[in-house]
Amino acid sequence: MFLKLFFTLSILFIGSISSDTDEAVVETVDIQEENEIPNSFKAETRNGKLLFSYPHSPIVDMVVQSQSAHYASKNGDFFEFLRDPYPLPDGLKQPLQEYDFVIIGAGSAGSALASRLSEDRNTTVLLLEAGRTEMLLTDIPALAPYFQSTDYTWQYYMEPQPGVCTGMQNQRCFWPRGKAVGGTSVINYMIYTRGRPQDWDRIAADGNYGWSYNEVLKYYMKSEKANLKGFEKTYHRSRDGVMPVEFVPKKTKLVGAFLEAGRILGHPTVDYNAPETLGFGKVQVTQSGGRRQSAAKVFLHTHKKRKNLHIMPETPATKILIDSETKIAFGVEYVMNKRIHAVRARKEVILSAGPIASPQLLMLSGVGPQEHLISKGIPVVQDLPVGKTLYDHICFPGLIFTLNKTGISFTESRSLTIPAFSDWLRDGDSVLSSPGAVEGIGYIKTPLSGDPEPVPDIELIAIGGSIVSDGGPGDSKAVRRGMKIDDKLFNEAFGEIDNTDTWSAIPVLLHPKSVGYIELMNDIPFHHPRMVGNYLTHQIDVATFVASIRHIQALADTEPFKKLGAKVHPAKFSTCQGTQFDSDEYWECAVRTLTATLHHQIATCRMGPVGDPRAVVDPELRVHGVQRLRVVDSSVIPRTVSAHTNAPAIMIGEKAADLIKGTWGIPIKF
Structure with missing residues (x-):
């Protein structure tokens, strides 16, 4: 009975975030005086009520209506009891x-x-x-x-910045x-x-x-x-x-290929948090028994x-x-x-x-x-x-390799099942224990690094799949929507490999030379500040990204990945027309198209x-x-x-x- 309830609530939750814009279920709070309400809470007001919106989903409508006679939250929060x-x-x-x-x-x-x-x-x-x-x-x-x-x-x-995040929404x-x-x-x-x-x-x-x-x-x-x-x-x-x-607890064979490829290129398999040696390793996470x-x-x-x-x-x-x-x-x-x-x-x-x-x-x-x-x-x-100094780690999730083996990577359509939930509830040992399919971490120094000490300039995040792994019919597409990637651009670039078996390693720029800042938009505490990243304004940051992409391609060209038929997908970005695929110019444009923060x-x-x-x-x-x-x-x-x-x-x-x-x-x- 609990499993059924939990699965229903999980599907409810997943369905409730499948859209970024449509309003459906709302919570209401009485308004006494307009100036007492924080502006960030003012999604909309109707008839003296303040509305808190959840994204639209027919499942949300159905479940909330069916539960309304049995459960009443004190503050209109349907998930309060969880x-x-x-x-x-x-x-x-x-x-x-x-x-x-x-x-x-x-x-x-x-x-x-x-x-x-x-x-x-x-x-x-x-x-x-x-x-x-x-x-x-x-x-x-x-x-x-x-x-x-x-x-x-x-x-x-x-804040909008020319030349970065050009493939993101707005x-x-x-x-x-x-x-x-x-x-x-x-x-x-x-x-x-x-x-x-x-x-x-x-x-x-x-x-x-x-x-x-x-x-x-x-x-x-x-x-x-x-x-x-x-x-x-x-x-x-x-x-x-x-x-x-x-x-x-749950990994694919792809992490083994990543570690073996690393060793072939001179990156030992290590505890990457050890102080002595740079290298590659299985990802270490703040989990216990498969739970966050x-x-x-x-x-x-x-x-x-x-x-x-x-x-x-x-x-x-x-x-x-x-x-x-x-x-x-x-x-x-x-x-x-x-x-x-x-x-x-x-x-x-x-x-x-x-x-x-x-x-x-x-x-x-x-x-x-x-x-x-x-x-x-x-x-x-x-x-x-x-706020005068701001550094951030940015990454590029668009370097994706197709594989000739099926069932070898994580995909949402194979992961979000009742047996998977059952296994996770019982002992945490299911694909649901995977943190967004992250499996390995690797630290490298590109040829552009001028650091004389063993300090990497790039981190590689090895994925047991890629950003297309969330994209089957009816799936949530939560990864791409979580990054706010433009749907049209995504479909043009990756639509033909959506929901297929893939592998990717996401390069992260660890020591950017580009510096941003934060300042106030106004003196209202509930308005967001003005955030300026100044991403990729220093050319060495761009060149380091391109060098990291070449290194990932070298990893994919080793025997462990050749056995899996790994081939780089030639994404057709509408933002990069006129550049030749796999040229340095193409990859710079691609990085500027899919520029993502790691928070x-x-x-x-x-x-x-x-x-x-x-x-x-x-x-x-x-x-x-x-x-x-x-x-x-x-x-x-x-x-x-x-x-x-x-x-x-x-x-x-x-x-x-x-x-x-x-x-x-x-x-x-x-």
Whole structure:
């Protein structure tokens, strides 16, 4: 019976995101006064009701209608009973007026930080989060791409930029970020990477004391609970933490071909998180038994009954309260029940809202570039280069190889079945445990790398399929829609191989020379900021992508892939007419057509010592010139790193907890 219910709900969920635009089911909330409602919530109003829209699906209509007599949500959220609740203790209906620490944002860093600070029962912590709590369906790794188009994601878009994302909807780059208790760790592909030792040693060498590789390693290890078939027994891994790190239980034969091809070209099969050697390896993910382990699940869920930890989902912060004369942060304004409330922090306010929302909230609170804040009518508290630096990891998913073997790759039509759900529910051992078909990671240095040390300039993400694997009749096409690829362009380029057996390796530019920035659109906290990526404005970034494509082609030309009949698909991009297929010019155009982010924006609240003209926080994450205010998330990372940013964000939360405890004399557990 439970399996039937779960399968119905899963199909309901999948169907509910199959369209990006059509409105069907809505939730309603009474409107008291128009100016009390956050603008980001104002999808539409009718007859004095505020409407929250879900994408159209006949299945949604049918199920909601059939269930309406049996289930009534208090807030109109049909999925409410599937979500993980975080009730306040002792019957409280709203937060207290004062806490020791107020943390804004329950993402990867914020979840870890709140958990560690509240270990001391005499320390009170309020954790504010704009998004909802995760639910049963977010535990399924294979559904990762589906969540890009749901209310678990901030629907951010980069400002239009000529020459990039030309094949995306409206020719704009999509920047989804997690909007949930757990942040982006609820919607990401769960890939666990730490970065090279040189990345962190260089950060420390810039004057950021305490951030060398050996110093951050202990915080990676503090969180980690590794089960990696022997790798966890090495000195740099840990089995004693709370964050599971495992191999994916279900893989295709394609990952074996990828690793063998790598060895042929001189890339050893290794633990790619080991500090000694660059190489290729099976992907390591934050899973346990085939189920997603978000930061919320491992750091908050098991501690939700702590009376000194109050967690407030769907409670967006709107302003950090700072005394303009003393420059001391003393509280936070937030929205609850459509009204503005304030809470005081006895010790510190800690901003953990991520690389987009953290700089936005700082600037809204008067901390940022003076000239820019004045232009938006915001009184300046502290002139700092907030948002002036932005790095991002971008990738190219359009290099696809067809195969002459059938049934060898992942496809949605073969994966989303009742037996697969049954296997996953029972023991996690089914294709649903695959994080969007990601199977392997490889680090390479292209001929264009000028780095004298073993630091890669490209990461290869080996897929047991490709972006056409979601495309059978009636399938959701969630991957391409999650990336916001234009349907017409996609069909012209890949329609003839849709839903066939394929292999791809996605190149990721690890150390871009191109630098972007973030600034405010206006002084309204519920409007998205203005985000400028400046992707591929430095020619070396373009050339590095082309070099990585040549390397992937060399991998596909080795015997392991020849046995599978691997041949590069000559995609006909309408944006690249006039270029000869497989020329460097063609591949540059292709990269500019399908330019996708990996959600790894950093440096918008850049860390640096006193005197660093680009620094927003010091090496102890304290905002320069403002007392009792810190930023604790991936926005503080000052340099590009050879890592997906989820594990570094958790490490930052762990390290920040000890820094804060040390400041206030709170006992430190290690």
